[in-house]
Amino acid sequence: MTTLDIFTRDIIQNSLQAIADEMFTAMRNAAMSPVIYEVLDMGTGITDAQGEIASSGAGIPAFVGVLDKAVKKILLHHPLPQDIEDGDVFISNDPHDGAVTHLNDVVLAMPVFADGQLVAWTANIAHWNDVGGRVPGSLSTDATDIFQEGLRLASVKLISKGQPIRSVLQILRANTRMPDFMEGDLWAGVAAVRNGATRLRELNDKYGSALFLLAMKDFMDLGEKVSLKALAALPAGQFNLEELQDDGSVFKVRIDIRETELVIDLRDNPDQCLGPTNLSRDGAVVAAQMAFKALTAPQGITNGGTFRPLRVLTRPGSLFDAQLPAAEGFYFENLIRVHDLILCCLAQQFPERLPAGNFASVCATIIGGVHPDTGRMFTLVEPEIGGWGAEPGRDGNNAVYSGLHGETYNCPVEVCEARYGLYVEQLALNDEPGGHGQYRGGRGICIDYRIRADGSFMTCGYTRSVIPPWGLEQGAEGTPNYVEVVRSDGECQRYSMASGIALNAGDLVRVRTGAGGGYGPASQRDPHAVRADVKNGYVDAETAQSVYGLTL
Structure with a gap:
């Protein structure tokens, strides 16, 4: 033996x-x-x-x-x-x-x-x-x-x-x-x-x-044992959440925490759509597995046994269990929406274990065309970085990928300009006000791509462009994600979900990703931290006074 x-x-x-x-x-x-x-x-x-x-x-x-x-x-x-x-x-x-x-x-x-x-x-x-x-x-x-x-x-x-x-x-x-x-x-x-x-x-x-x-x-x-031990330490209960989405639809989740099982019920959600944002059942399961791991043992081992105590319920033909011939090209936005929905529901019950909402979008930015120097066709595919939510004792992270995206990286400016024939005119933290609190939500980014060749195009897939990231324990909401196209004549158009947008030489594609939600009331933020925020450009003097009550 x-x-x-x-x-x-x-x-x-x-x-x-x-x-x-x-x-x-x-x-x-x-x-x-x-x-x-x-x-x-x-x-x-x-x-x-x-x-x-x-x-x-x-x-x-x-x-x-x-x-x-x-x-x-x-x-x-x-x-x-x-x-x-x-x-x-x-x-x-x-x-x-x-x-x-x-x-x-x-x-x-x-x-x-x-x-x-x-x-x-x-x-x-x-x-x-x-x-x-x-x-x-x-x-x-x-x-x-x-x-x-x-x-x-x-x-x-x-x-x-x-x-x-x-x-x-x-x-x-x-x-x-x-x-x-x-x-x-x-x-x-x-x-x-x-x-x-x-x-x-x-x-x-x-x-x-x-x-x-x-x-x-x-x-x-x-x-499996690690997950069961973590579940046993949580209070049993059933929790529900309904959340309005950018397009006016409402997503719902019910979570049932038991001593030896966690059930995530996504059945009461909209039918699959004619567009490309449908999600396979397995995709919904992946989102649930990620949230389960964050709640139970985020630093522990992960393998097939880890998720044995997790049960995910979906309805065939729904947005989160789409059937043939549903399009799924932009599945990732509803994958991250499911993950965020589950985390939001859990964070209301366990604010000491989970952070406020993050920018929660892949913010997929696709720019294509013909390279002006080589004549070869190119397609830039760039998921964007953004702000994470604050949590007890610390501000949110600035300019990182969403939790589903893990340890990935933005494309270096030098590589982008050489391989894609674009100019990157700006890469900086987004200073739009939001995410205030005792602990501040992390900042998103501003990135400007200058188009060099006529006949180019842009496709984008952003959510949280209308409904911003949620705060916790009286923390303020974060800021939205969006992309603008500034034409060479100064005309400006704003987008979140669009494809095949015609671009010509001189046009500017301006990406803006959001700040994460804040944690705790802004009135309790350390004045030294507020001064540091002003110095670093995260907060202007007017906001320091109106939101945090600090006169500089």
Whole structure:
């Protein structure tokens, strides 16, 4: 009988995390697109043979949460042993068939065999610049079904026993406006899963398959125990929240905290829409998993066992459980809306555990056209950074990505100007007043892109553009997210959700992301902190007097 001590278990688990990190580095170093190698709009992870996440993975947390669901769907489409063999690589991007997000986010997954037995999977996901569809960049706010958004890949075998399937590669190349970037990013992803598979086989050989598999199972059981312990320490109860959205609709959530289970009920929400903001059920589950983790054990381990005590209820045909042929190109805004809705409901009950609202939008900014210097087509895909909410004892963070986006980065100005042929004329903190409180919400940003070539275009997907981030314990609301286009003749147009906006040389795209909500009454803010805010440009003298009662 195989036995496992905690030291060996932790060594194996740390090794799995190191392998996920190495896969991430390999993919970043080889990728063609700045949205991958600079912004890090990607994720890597390892699952067990059944598709359960075996380590925390690396990259965007919400992306890592996709990988287990994609692998499970591959297993459904390709039964063992005849359809899954050593050396295979599968590709998937269809949110209606296991890939969770939208068609631009492409999953690659590779089975790992040891002694003829499937022991694990390596997988990654990354945003591709263009996968076909009706508009460049494949994201259109006017799309009414997923067939308008690009090429659908439902758990397709890309490589068979180590050999690329030429016909699949031909289909991929024929369905993108940027084939060179597609191939560069594709093979970077393939290299990453292959590298991970090699490392996993080495780890399995070192400890033997029996001990390797037992260690993964034991660590998932530990993940469940950590979550159950955290749940048991919370007061049981049922909480409800209704929140008005930018478009006038109302989102609802009911949360039931029990001793051994947390139930998140999203069934009483609007029907799926004709636009591209629909969310798959798996997407709603990812949002719920992130909120569950924030409430229970945010610093603890994360794996398939972590979420066993979580149950998510959705209604098929609703906005958060959309059915074919629903468009999902801008799914990310409702993914973050669900996450924020759950956190807002919980924060009202546990203000000591959770912060006020943050800018809570991906603020996707897509600018495309022809590079004025090289003549090559380009597509800038830039999620934007913004302000986080304040919490007991500290101000919110300035200019970081939303919690769902994790440790990603904005594209450096130098790279943006060189690769995309734009001028970045300003990158600064947004000084619009808001987010006041005993502890202040973090600042968003101002970024100005100057267009250099006629015939360019912009697409954007922003929420919290009307309804600002919420404050806590009498803290003030934050500020909205929006983007303006300032024409060369001075005309100014404001947008939040739009696609295919024509741009010409001399036009200015002006991004403004919001401040997070404040925590506690502004009257209790330390005067020294207010003076520092004025010095740093977060607050002007008039606001210091009118809001904080401080005369400078």
